[in-house]
Amino acid sequence: MFGQKYDSIIRRMFIASVKKDKIFRASVISCIAYKKITVFGENKNKTSTVQHKYSKDSSRVHIHAEIDVITKAKQFLDKDELAKATLIVIRHKLSDDDVTYIYGNTTPCSTCRAAINDANIVKVIYHDGTNFVFEE
Numbered sequence: 001m002f003g004q005k006y007d008s009i010i011r012r013m014f015i016a017s018v019k020k021d022k023i024f025r026a027s028v029i030s031c032i033a034y035k036k037i038t039v040f041g042e043n044k045n046k047t048s049t050v051q052h053k054y055s056k057d058s059s060r061v062h063i064h065a066e067i068d069v070i071t072k073a074k075q076f077l078d079k080d081e082l083a084k085a086t087l088i089v090i091r092h093k094l095s096d097d098d099v100t101y102i103y104g105n106t107t108p109c110s111t112c113r114a115a116i117n118d119a120n121i122v123k124v125i126y127h128d129g130t131n132f133v134f135e136e
């Protein structure tokens, strides 16, 4: 869909989202990929000062997957590299048949949008609930 590299990352993130394994306990999985560097993140039931900084609503301070991965990626990538990197956000949801898992909506919220813009990230892959969206 987006090339072999991204397709395999997206598949891996989707499976992690369903399984909630030891590494990924959350259901929203994020990734920032640039060349050989791949950093993963997840939503957390924890608060963060970074989330708080971008949030307009002071009661919504739990870490979103986008904020988590941006915070981590900044340890490995500078602003110019982040501008060329791709941010991917994936979650699963149960389909109407109550058996199969399908991709859920991961359109970034306004808080994450502000953090994405601030980090210089322009390439973003998410699912809008119907289709994948690739902004670039």
Ligand SMILES: [Zn+2]
Pocket (backbone or CB within 6 Å): 064, 065, 066, 108, 109, 110, 111, 112, 113
């Ligand atoms: Zn968000």
